[in-house]
Amino acid sequence: MEKPSNPASQSPILITGGGQRLGLAAALALHSETTPVIVTYRNNTRHLDQLQRLGIQTIHADLSTTGAVLALVQTIKQQYNSLRAIIHNASEWLSEAKEQSESPEMIFDRMMHIHAKVPYLINRQLSPLLKQFAEYSGDCSADIIHMTDFIIEKGSKKHIAYAASKAALHNLTLSFAAQLAPNIKVNSIAPALLMFNEHDDEAYKQHALQKSLMKLAPGEQEGVKAIRYLLDSDYITGRSLSIDGGRHLA
Numbered sequence: 001m002e003k004p005s006n007p008a009s010q011s012p013i014l015i016t017g018g019g020q021r022l023g024l025a026a027a028l029a030l031h032s033e034t035t036p037v038i039v040t041y042r043n044n045t046r047h048l049d050q051l052q053r054l055g056i057q058t059i060h061a062d063l064s065t066t067g068a069v070l071a072l073v074q075t076i077k078q079q080y081n082s083l084r085a086i087i088h089n090a091s092e093w094l095s096e097a098k099e100q101s102e103s104p105e106m107i108f109d110r111m112m113h114i115h116a117k118v119p120y121l122i123n124r125q126l127s128p129l130l131k132q133f134a135e136y137s138g139d140c141s142a143d144i145i146h147m148t149d150f151i152i153e154k155g156s157k158k159h160i161a162y163a164a165s166k167a168a169l170h171n172l173t174l175s176f177a178a179q180l181a182p183n184i185k186v187n188s189i190a191p192a193l194l195m196f197n198e199h200d201d202e203a204y205k206q207h208a209l210q211k212s213l214m215k216l217a218p219g220e221q222e223g224v225k226a227i228r229y230l231l232d233s234d235y236i237t238g239r240s241l242s243i244d245g246g247r248h249l250a
């Protein structure tokens with residue numbers, strides 16, 4: 001693929017893990033002629049056709065190895081001079097409490113890898129492309145957004161490594177924000193419950209809903225609104241945007 005000749009107007013937003021749920025909704029909401037979206041996906045989902053029909057570039061990338069992360073970075077660098085934003089959305093919610101859960105070593109490594117090492121490597125490798133966007137566009141900064149979680153503030157008995165790895169991701173927000181300013185803003189979005197998973201039963205749902213003041217599962221559009229808010233801002237960097245229904249007060 002040839003690199004675009006008018007880079008400022010064609011600097012894409014890269015979303016990791018965009019084949020379903022929040023990543024998918026963000027890709028559909030943000031993709032436009034002037035700011036195209038690139039989505040990475042691990043497993044094929046029924047939504048990939050829809051993304052491709054809309055002109056959204058889909059790149060297969062199972063990011064569970066360092067080699068695969070570096071291969072993704074190479075693919076992006078070969079095709080683009082600049083990027084408008086990177087949204088680190090790819091995630092797994094592994095629990096130590098499940099009966100047939102993997103070994104603690106495996107859980108810890110997988111959580112730290114996908115939530116901390118992958119964003120760290122991608123940010124280091126691709127920040128020059130984000131900086132390039134800021135330079136082309138004159139007065140706009142580029143963005144890095146880390147999807148974290150409400151529980152980085154209090155930990156989690158059932159998702160210990162997940163919580164630690166999301167806390168590490170928020171710490172990356174602080175370091176990269178300082179390192180990459182003023183060309184690139186770097187922020188976290190920290191949701192509590194956004195949406196349930198298919199296998200969640202009614203008892204779990206009721207229990208989870210009671211944890212916030214708003215008693216809602218607001219859905220992926222609440223995440224999309226937070227992403228838009230940060231992309232639109234000129235002044236927010238090194239911060240965490242909480243979307244948690246007041247869970248800290250419940």
Ligand SMILES: NC(=O)C1=CN([C@@H]2O[C@H](COP(=O)(O)OP(=O)(O)OC[C@H]3O[C@@H](n4cnc5c(N)ncnc54)[C@H](OP(=O)(O)O)[C@@H]3O)[C@@H](O)[C@H]2O)C=CC1
Binds near residue numbers: 021195
């Ligand atoms: N949903 C919620 O209520 C909450 C979500 N969040 C955070 O918000 C973000 C979006 O949430 P949600 O949409 O539920 O996320 P999902 O659990 O649906 O995961 C998003 C994507 O990450 C991909 N992924 C996971 N591991 C890898 C890997 N090793 N390599 C490549 N891709 C991978 C998955 O791919 P595949 O389709 O192949 O599995 C999946 O499509 C996440 O970061 C999540 O932690 C935080 C708090 C609450």
Ligand SMILES: Nc1nc2c(c(=O)[nH]1)N=C([C@H](O)[C@@H](O)CO)CN2
Binds near residue numbers: 091092197
């Ligand atoms: N990658 C994911 N992370 C999280 C999920 C999820 O489905 N995928 N779900 C949650 C829960 O909704 C939780 O916030 C409330 O039960 C957390 N993280």
